Amino acid sequence: MKFEFDHLFIFTDIGAPEADRLVSLGLVEGTSNSHPGQGTTNRRFFFRNAMLEVLWVCDPEEARSELIRPTHLWERWANRQSGACPFGFCLRSTTPDRDSIAFPSWAYRPPYLPAPLNIAVGTNSSVLTEPWLFQTPFGQRPDRFSAERAQPLEHPIGWQEITRVELVSPAADLPSPALQAAIDTDRIGLRVGAEYCVELGFDREVQGNRVDFRPGLPLVVSW
Known part of the structure; x- marks a missing residue:
């Protein structure tokens, strides 16, 4: 397996009040962080193998700047309830050199990353009906973070690992080459549906439980 699922982000309102239901259900929130120069900030929930992030634009001027404009993050966030896909999917390489990229991409160098680091962004970044791939x-x-980066991984509800990620999309019938390449890794599933939604499965879904966070969050979780 050359690639693993790293994390999912969902665009939300400012401050992500939609995520309060995750907390009330029994998730322990990790630290939040901001992205100086990109104009976004987040709330985060960590599990043993991956992370769930809720993300919003906190500085529209930065998000619309010339450097950030090719990402189309501003348009995606601003139109998240009017046709733009509200998700981003991050994969990670398991190869020793970590240089293998799962999909056709371009190098994004946001101000908050020290040189020479960059983020590989899918060439579908301008396709607003598809998720932002990176x-x-x-x-x-x-669960392999260093002590100084460690985040809470134990949750009262008991969720430990994300074992299924499936995108439901009204635009799933004709994926771009970048999205198809991401699907071909078998880390993300894709199917057609009337509205954008992500289904996350935890711990092989052996308990047979399910919670639907819509309409607040376009998220369904099974465990």
Whole structure:
């Protein structure tokens, strides 16, 4: 397996009040971080093998700047409830050199990353009906973080590992080459549906439980 699922982000309202339901259900929130120069900030929930991020634009001027414009993050966030896909999927390489990229990409060098680091962004970044695809050179399982980076991984609800990721999309019938390449890794599933949604499965879904976070979050979780 050359690639693993690293994390998912969902665009939300400012402050991500939609994520409060995750907390009330029994998830322990990790630290948040901001992305200076990109104009975004987040709330994050960590599991042993991956992370769930809720993300919003906190500085529209930065998000619309010349450097950030090719990502189309501003348009994606601003139109998340009017046709733009509200998700981003990050994969990580498991090869020793970590240089293998899962999909056709271009090098994005946001101001918050020290040189020469960059993020590989899918060539479908301008296709607003598809998820924003990206891969970082420093992706790692959260249960392997160093002590100074460690995040809470134990949750009262008991979720441990993300074992299924499936995108439901009204535009799934004709994926771009970049999205198809991501699907071909078998880390993300894709099927047609009337509205954008992501289904996450935890721990092989052996308990047979399910919760639907819509309409607040376009997210369905099974465990």
